[in-house]
Amino acid sequence: MAAAALRPAILRRIRLSPSPPLALAAAAxxxxxxARWLARPMSSHDAxxxxxxxxxxxxxxxxxxxKVDPSKVTPExxxxxxxxxxxxxxxxxxxxxxxxxxxEIPDKEADKIDSLPLAIEYVANHPMAG
Amino acid sequence: MASRPKLSGIQKQVLTLxxxxxxxxxxxxxxxxxxxxSVVSAEFRDxxxxxxxRNFVYIEYLLRRGKRQLEQLKNPDITGLATLEVKK
Numbered sequence: 001m002a003a004a005a006l007r008p009a010i011l012r013r014i015r016l017s018p019s020p021p022l023a024l025a026a027a028a029x030x031x032x033x034x035a036r037w038l039a040r041p042m043s044s045h046d047a048x049x050x051x052x053x054x055x056x057x058x059x060x061x062x063x064x065x066x067k068v069d070p071s072k073v074t075p076e077x078x079x080x081x082x083x084x085x086x087x088x089x090x091x092x093x094x095x096x097x098x099x100x101x102x103x104e105i106p107d108k109e110a111d112k113i114d115s116l117p118l119a120i121e122y123v124a125n126h127p128m129a130g
Numbered sequence: 131m132a133s134r135p136k137l138s139g140i141q142k143q144v145l146t147l148x149x150x151x152x153x154x155x156x157x158x159x160x161x162x163x164x165x166x167x168s169v170v171s172a173e174f175r176d177x178x179x180x181x182x183x184r185n186f187v188y189i190e191y192l193l194r195r196g197k198r199q200l201e202q203l204k205n206p207d208i209t210g211l212a213t214l215e216v217k218k
Contacts, residue, residue: 087137088174091145095152107146111137 054101054124058116061096065089078115090114101129140189147196148174154203162209169211 055075063070068083079085079093094110097103101123105113113119123129137145148170155166181188202208 086178087141087145088148088171088178091148091152092171095149099156107149110149111142111145 049124049129051120051124054129055120057100058097058120058123061100062093062116065093065096073116075116075120080114094119097123101126103129140186140193143193144174144189147193147200150200151196151203154200157206158209166203166211 059073059075062068062073062077062083065085067085067089072083074082077083079090080087085093090113091110094105094113097113097119098105103123103126105122109122113122151170152167155163155170158166177192181192183189199211203211
């Protein structure tokens with residue numbers, strides 16, 4: 001088939017760079033940084049999100065909800081019992097988390113998320129969270 | 131409410147509808163989105179406060195009406211919601 005014949009030609013033209021060139025350039029100027037960069041965990045979603053980052057950003061989303069008292073927000077807090085949110089607020093909060101991490105959480109999953117630990121867990125385990 | 135009871139089927143439907151409105155609002159212009167969110171949120175909160183939770187017939191009616199409105203709002207040509215206040 002024509003498509004099969006085209007394939008190698010196309011593949012030859014496409015160059016995949018396995019890393020952002022900038023990171024390499026920066027790393028090259030600092031030998032230790034390069035070693036650290038080479039030793040980074042190799043997974044499909046290593047690049048951006050650490051667990052601390054997920055926790056921080058989820059906490060920030062909660063703190064910025066108009067009904068939440070920011071001083072009560074902890075990584076262990078339950079939306080309803082600790083933060084006084086009702087079920088409509090909970091929908092809003094989970095949607096805000098979706099938006100923060102550019103995710104779409106299916107209804108069935110979203111219904112189960114009623115606390116910070118569950119929200120953090122969900123985002124941390126999501127390969128597409130960014 | 132002591133130790134969060136499981137949500138009933140009809141409560142879940144209401145929350146799913148609310149989520150649907152918020153998702154659809156995201157697709158509109160930022161200004162319109164804010165207006166839709168405030169109208170929709172006010173409507174849901176008002177009903178949550180004022181509708182007797184055992185009045186299933188009425189809640190089912192509101193659900194049906196809401197779903198119809200959501201379908202209309204999903205149309206990309208529809209840019210927003212308008213509400214008419216009927217004074218009681």
